[in-house]
Amino acid sequence: MREFKSYLLVLVSLPIVWFVATALSQLPSSILPPPQMVAELLWEERTSLFGHTVATLKVAILGYIISNLLAVSLAVSFLYVRGLEHFITPWTVIIRNIPYVAIASILIVTMGDTIGPKLIIVVLVTFFPLLANLKKGLRATPDVLLDRMRTLNASRWQVFLKVRWPSALPFYMAAHEIAFTGSIIGAIIAEWFFASEGLGYLIVQSTTEYRADRLYAVALIASLLSVVFYIGIRVADQRIFRWKTDHSLD
Amino acid sequence: MSPGGAVVASQLSKSFDGTVEALRDINLSIDSGEFVALIGPSGCGKTTLLRIFAGLETPTDGKVQVFGVSPEEACRGAQVGVAFQQPALVDSRSARRNVALSLEVTGAQPQRSVEEILEQFGLGEFMDAYPHELSGGMRQRANIACALVHDPSLVLLDEPFGALDELTRELLGEWLSSILQESKQTAVLITHSVDEAVMLADRIALLSPRPGRISEIINIPFAQPRSRKLRSEKDFLELVAEIRSKLYEITEGMAK
Numbered sequence: 079m080r081e082f083k084s085y086l087l088v089l090v091s092l093p094i095v096w097f098v099a100t101a102l103s104q105l106p107s108s109i110l111p112p113p114q115m116v117a118e119l120l121w122e123e124r125t126s127l128f129g130h131t132v133a134t135l136k137v138a139i140l141g142y143i144i145s146n147l148l149a150v151s152l153a154v155s156f157l158y159v160r161g162l163e164h165f166i167t168p169w170t171v172i173i174r175n176i177p178y179v180a181i182a183s184i185l186i187v188t189m190g191d192t193i194g195p196k197l198i199i200v201v202l203v204t205f206f207p208l209l210a211n212l213k214k215g216l217r218a219t220p221d222v223l224l225d226r227m228r229t230l231n232a233s234r235w236q237v238f239l240k241v242r243w244p245s246a247l248p249f250y251m252a253a254h255e256i257a258f259t260g261s262i263i264g265a266i267i268a269e270w271f272f273a274s275e276g277l278g279y280l281i282v283q284s285t286t287e288y289r290a291d292r293l294y295a296v297a298l299i300a301s302l303l304s305v306v307f308y309i310g311i312r313v314a315d316q317r318i319f320r321w322k323t324d325h326s327l328d
Numbered sequence: 329m330s331p332g333g334a335v336v337a338s339q340l341s342k343s344f345d346g347t348v349e350a351l352r353d354i355n356l357s358i359d360s361g362e363f364v365a366l367i368g369p370s371g372c373g374k375t376t377l378l379r380i381f382a383g384l385e386t387p388t389d390g391k392v393q394v395f396g397v398s399p400e401e402a403c404r405g406a407q408v409g410v411a412f413q414q415p416a417l418v419d420s421r422s423a424r425r426n427v428a429l430s431l432e433v434t435g436a437q438p439q440r441s442v443e444e445i446l447e448q449f450g451l452g453e454f455m456d457a458y459p460h461e462l463s464g465g466m467r468q469r470a471n472i473a474c475a476l477v478h479d480p481s482l483v484l485l486d487e488p489f490g491a492l493d494e495l496t497r498e499l500l501g502e503w504l505s506s507i508l509q510e511s512k513q514t515a516v517l518i519t520h521s522v523d524e525a526v527m528l529a530d531r532i533a534l535l536s537p538r539p540g541r542i543s544e545i546i547n548i549p550f551a552q553p554r555s556r557k558l559r560s561e562k563d564f565l566e567l568v569a570e571i572r573s574k575l576y577e578i579t580e581g582m583a584k
Contacts, residue, residue: 226416226474229382230433231404240429244420321420321458 082309111291116298119291131299133276137193137265138303141200142258149205153212157242158234163213174206178267186272196268196276203264204257208250215249216242251318254311259304266300334360334482334514335381340390341539342376349539350376354390356533356542360481363508363515363552365529367522367571369579373540374518378484381516382410394482402482406434409480411488415471417459423470424455427477436478448507449473465496472504476513483508485517489524497521501528502556509553522572526564527554532571536578543578546571 093113100112107115120127156163178199185195219242227237269278277296284292316323340354350373358364366374379385380392383399394402402408409430417426427442440448446455449469451462459467468488475483485504489497505528508515519525525532529548536543548567550558558564 220414220416222412222414222416223418225379225382225384225412226410227433228384229403229408229410230430230478231406232433236433240432241418244418247420319420321422322460 081312085305085309108288108290111294115291116294120295120298123292123295127280127295127299130276130280131303134262134265134269134278134300135303137196137268137276138200138261140193141197141264142204142261144197145201145204145208145257145261148201149208149212153209153216154238156213157216170206170209173202178202182268182271191272191274195271196265196273199268200261200264203260203267207256207260208253211249211253212246215246218249219245247318251311251315255308255315258307258311262300262303262307333357334362335392335394335516337377337380337392338390340377340380340387340392342373342380342385342387342389343539351380351387352539352541354540354542356545358514358516360514361512363505363517363528363530365517365519365525365532366535367519367525367532367575368535368540368543369537369575371540372535372537374535375486376540377535378410378486378516378518381482382408382484406436406478407481408484409475409478409482410484411468411472411475411486413487413490415459415467416474417467417470419459422456422458423451423462423466423473426459426470427473430474430478434478438477438479440477442477445473445477446470450503465492465500468492468500476507476511479511479513481513483513483515485515487518487520490520497524498527504528506553522568522575523559526550526568526571527559534571534574534578536581544574 096113100107100110103110152166156166181202182195182199185198189195223241223245224237227241232240265276266278266281269276270281271278273279277300280296281293284290284296335356335358337354337356340351340356341349342351343349354377356364366377368374376385380387381394381399383394383403392399395407397405399408418429421429423446424442427446430436431438431442438445443452443455446452449472451466451469451473454462454466457466459470462470468491472485472488475485489500492500501524517525517528526548530552531548532546533542534544534546535541550564
């Protein structure tokens, strides 16, 4: 648990650094609001902020689930359907490199302010690291293990479940570390384009109203969510791979 | 050649990509309950031959039968157990669960339980240890336990002690021999060590390389079970020296 103590340190030192920065820079509070001002706003607008946060979370988590379902099923299909990977890969390269801005605009024009475009943006942001790691992980099974399973006359399903998946799992967990926090960024980007709720929407609204204090509050919430997501993945990681931490005899 | 043998290979040839000739005209008949060692210089196709017996490679020419059926068919009946040079263990499974994997897959009902076999293999205290927590020798023992737990009639061992120090190797060899003697399983062992081959095997097949052929089959006259004392006896040392000089001949002939 030592690795999480440093996050506590950030939590404590951030307001101090912030406070010193505002005091030293003498910037007006419309540009750099002091921490107590933002704290006050967080408290006063807590109901509305909470609602927007939940809206963003909904998009992020739902999008992330879809992204995982797609990535897992595609990576597994690559393993068993000959030639599929060669056929699909150019498409993933192309789609991945279209600017999100362009895709978002097109989606909003065609689908309007529904949850659809937002979910698609979240999928686009998180899907590729998941797919790449899963692909690599599913092929990381040592040949001796595959040979052993063959001489035991194992079915495809047994080979997958007992040998391939366990060796892919560390790669999959590593992908979550990158991709899960990306789902929040994806959701906020999507809401920033076109939405009537969520943290991204709040950013647009606060910008037009010149409310620096609320912008800072949103930034704080977004980074807090990311940290919580990240720590969640790390905790899950440590639980799943608890067996790794024991002592070796060598 | 008796058709009722455990392993019968006749006129067996194998080439890869149609160009690299790994094995040529292999004729070998292994009786049920026999222990045969394959020795020969690197690149003589020992591993390829073992993989053919295990149904992991198909011969280009010739025929191989394991208990009267094809190797694949024998695998289907869970009659084959293979221990590879690299331990075939799942990192995230304890020793116990790694050994149990062979039973989960084959559905075999073994005479000895997983716990019994691990006890017998000297891993009783380390049943719940993960592969990375075991020493090299323990991992190899767990690896061999995985190959034996489902009571296969044929045990194929590809240099399972290759990476170990000499003493551990000798001890594991003695121990393996006693287990196989007791269970009457047929065994084929690949090794680089002439001492080990003479100590353990009933017969030694000497392979010469490029392409891999059986250059000689040597009967080992010492009665089983063999004691540790045999290692320092004159007959033993002479036989080892004789086989070693044959190996030198093969290897030097290859260099010309």
